[in-house]
Amino acid sequence: MDFLQPTSLTEALDIMSAHPEALPILGGTDVMVELNFDRRRPAQIVDLGRVAELDDWGAENGRLRIGAGVTYARLIADLGERLPGLAIASRTVGSPQIRNRGTVGGNLGTSSPAGDGLPPLYVSDAEVELVSSEGRRRVPVERFITGPKRNSLAPGELISAFLIPEAEGPQQYAKIGTRNAMVIAVCSVALALHPSERQVAACVGSAGPTPIRALDAERFIAGVLEEGNLWESPRALGDTALRRFGELVELAARPISDVRGTAAYRLHAVGVLGERTLKWAWNDYCGGSR
Amino acid sequence: MRTTPLPRPAPAPVQRPGVVGETTTRIDGGPKVKGEFEYSSDLWADGMLWGATLRSPHPHATIWSIDISRALALPGVYAVLTHEDVPGRKVYGMEIPDQPVLAWERARYQGEAIALVAADHPETARRACDAIDVAYEVLEPLSDPERAMAADAPKLHLSGNVLRHITLRHGDQAATADVVMTGEYEVGSQDQAFLGPESGLAVPDGDGGVDLYIATQWLHVDRDQLAESLGLSPEQVRLTMAGVGGAFGGREDLSMQIHACMLALHTDRPVKIVYNREESFFGHVHRHPCRMHYEHGATRDGELVYVKARIVLDGGAYASSSTAVCSNAACFACGPYNVPSATVDCSVVYTNNPPCGAMRGFGAVQVAFGHESQMDKLAAALGIDPVELRIKNALAPGHRLPTGQVVREPAPVAELLERLRAMPLPPDASPGPRDLRELPGGVSNTTHGEDVRRGIGYGVGFKNVGFSEGFDDYATARVALSLDGDGDPLVSVHTAAAEVGQGVVTVQAQIARTELQVERVAVLTADTQVGSAGSSSASRQTYMTGGAVKMACEAVRERLLQRVADHAGLDPFDLSLAGGAVIDSRGETVATLAEALVSAPIEETVEFHHAETYPLDENGQGDAHLQLAFSAHRAVADVDTRLGLVRVVELATTQEVGKALNPQALDGQIDGGSAQGLGLALLEEIQIRDSQVLNASFTDYLLPTILDMPPVKKQVLEHPDPDAPYGLKGVGEPPNISTPPAVVAALRSACSRELARIPVRPEQLAGIDEPRRSRPPAPGSRGPAGARPTRS
């Protein structure tokens, strides 16, 4: 096994085009587990840890462009204000050690249905930027992830960044785990208010082959907010509306039963989380914090 | 002739321990915290090979053939061994040798060892394992212990599937009661989950013998089994304790010991084996899963009249210590209560599930969940406070156990409960926004207080200390009092007691310091060059090895006083030890230790046997147990009743310890035992379906984290046991026994559900047991408030 350590993106892409099957590694918090469990024996590993371009973030046409190698710890510290939903999700990831190493780029690379970094990207219609020696393309996250641990990364291609609008309203993320820290999501819900678009976006995680946007729930609540003119004159949402929203979030989910939880529980739980995250975000909006 | 130098354990560090009763910082504590401690997985010898084990992927299969030729042909592979290469007895087992060293003809559980490889690199060894061709015929596994007991079930062993059945009949078997309460309970399979995986290093001595550096709980029982299976005399098999990364019962059985020695003897090279985490789950026995049916009869005012229990323990594929676990489950099935009549039937059976054996609490943990759940149910039915009901029926000295054995002092069950109840409760949650870490779900952000209800629950438990049922339980200690190079007195203590993290090294030093009044003590590395210490299990090591060290020190002291008396022409009975000198009855120094020891050091080796115990008769009657240890727990838990998530706010406990030898180490045992009990109540289960393990990793076998485990408030009682050294009681296991029922009682009181099985899953707590798929109402429809899709 060759361990290759490019120091620039160009060099990394050269390597990738020479060895399209090489395994990239950022924080290694997924890769090392795979190697330790003997699930993977790549001929080459490409350590992207020295590629400075991947560690950058900045503004680009009203959106944030965040390098694939930005760790959860940095997301929380540097971008917590601008991306509160992703920051809440980042705080639920693993332990301090994992957050110091793990990256959203790696989370995208793994494309696990349980990836905590993913639902917050879905509710903000983030794009994933992919590069290869052929060039650069940007794909909506929903199209990037194609199935459980499957994505549309082509051989020789790397994830260079993701693009996401700064929050313009309250955002939430809630994750069920059987224990109170260091746990893989049994299921989760991300939710974001987009006041300028008069939209509430919701996405279930770990309750289907990929994260799934709860579009019926979104349409339902958009109607309720519209009808009551609530975006302009915010008032607390009634229990019935919250509950109905939760039910519709639940209906979006397509969970399985496994060691972490039953399908029935996941359905129930995403419903409750849908209801609660909407309540928290909406109350926040009413409180005028944004 | 030996070609490889033996790894040299560092010389025993000199400690300056406090006396018995004084908190003494553990000598291994600093290095462990700093990552400097050498665990068995860190062992190294020049030129060593790496061993790996091929395991059966099938829980039940016929093995038609094993072809090792491809594996042997791989470069870097030095040996590939199968059952045909086992030099001696082909089976092993502490109590019943029924487990193949390497399987032949049949594999009886998933993960059973089939073949061994030694190679120059661990990766090569693993790849060689993959190149061994085993022809299996997969058989249907016998997964259900109830089914295994049926007359027509296929036999997994020639002796049949029932490994042991205990019939216990005590008192009036026709007793009737005003109030009758029944219940069914189940306990899942907990793993010891020690952090240091199984590992060791075998070094051939060049003359056919072998030295093994190993993390184990009982060196001598390992040695004896090794000698049998290697076809060597016990003298040819020498064991030295290597750093143990936790044990909790999981290192009582052999894992890689025989395998490493076989490979080392075969290749004439040192061989190291280290399991990884996944292999570790298959490499040791687990806590017995258990199903219990209880019936309690009581008078209207809450006096227990009878207890009936039918208990089935799943022993898995091999015997391990199942027969003793079965005895404990039967003996302690009724709880620490005065039960006039008892009818207990307890079985442990073979299945194709992972083998089960010793784990902290050893049979008492499972039944404590049963009897305590019953006490709560009974209290509710009678309208009596659950603590009051327990106190009313509390076991006390003079009562008889359901085995007929009379309970001796101290057995302050009522006092433990009264003191526990009197301990202040944690304050209610403050109103207003709360730190997420204080809420169920923690930073996962699942509730900001919605649907959170608080519950309080109590549990009390007990178990035996030391080995029971007539086993001649003993420990050996060699104590030497000498002058070191500087002419300063030094006590050396040599025993084979396994330091598994409980602090036995430090406690031995404290005892030597106390008895010989010498400040400097060195506890030598445990090995088989001194006699057996027995196992570091059954909460017995401070009692037994501590007792042996005390006795050896007394013998050394006696000889010292005799020597000084002879020299000075005095009566030894007029002399005593104080402040590093031998003094007479007026306090005058007769000789300093330096003077007394200059001619020769004094060394004594003793065996300390505990008082005799007796087997149970056909009705489960007999004085089977040496000492009983008791503890009680109170749990306060916040439950998100809609999501079924939990935060245990506080654990409080009272425990009878007889005498706290090292208060800090005692705290550690209580904290750790409570955490392990909380883990069993809420999280820790090896999930098994059709005898296959589904979660052999710490990703899905969840241990409590610091955010799951609250601080533990403790009160220890120190009523001395007149028969025990310093009056002490074993302390390691009780906290693990009384925690789970207390936690579950708190959950029940918060969510008002039955919760008949541990670990309790969020599904159970939230009442989502049934598979369900909601029928989609029309999108966008508001639906009436009550029209939530089916919810059980």
Ligand SMILES: Cc1cc2nc3c(=O)[nH]c(=O)nc-3n(C[C@H](O)[C@H](O)[C@H](O)COP(=O)(O)OP(=O)(O)OC[C@H]3O[C@@H](n4cnc5c(N)ncnc54)[C@H](O)[C@@H]3O)c2cc1C
């Ligand atoms: C103890 C522990 C706890 C964890 N807890 C959580 C949790 O709570 N929530 C959660 O979501 N995850 C969790 N994880 C998983 C992991 O930490 C996350 O998925 C993390 O985001 C991975 O990031 P990384 O930088 O470490 O990725 P790596 O392991 O370096 O890579 C992950 C995958 O992405 C690929 N990859 C990496 N970089 C690129 C690139 N630039 N272009 C293309 N492909 C690339 C790799 O080849 C690999 O397939 C946990 C892991 C551990 C070990």
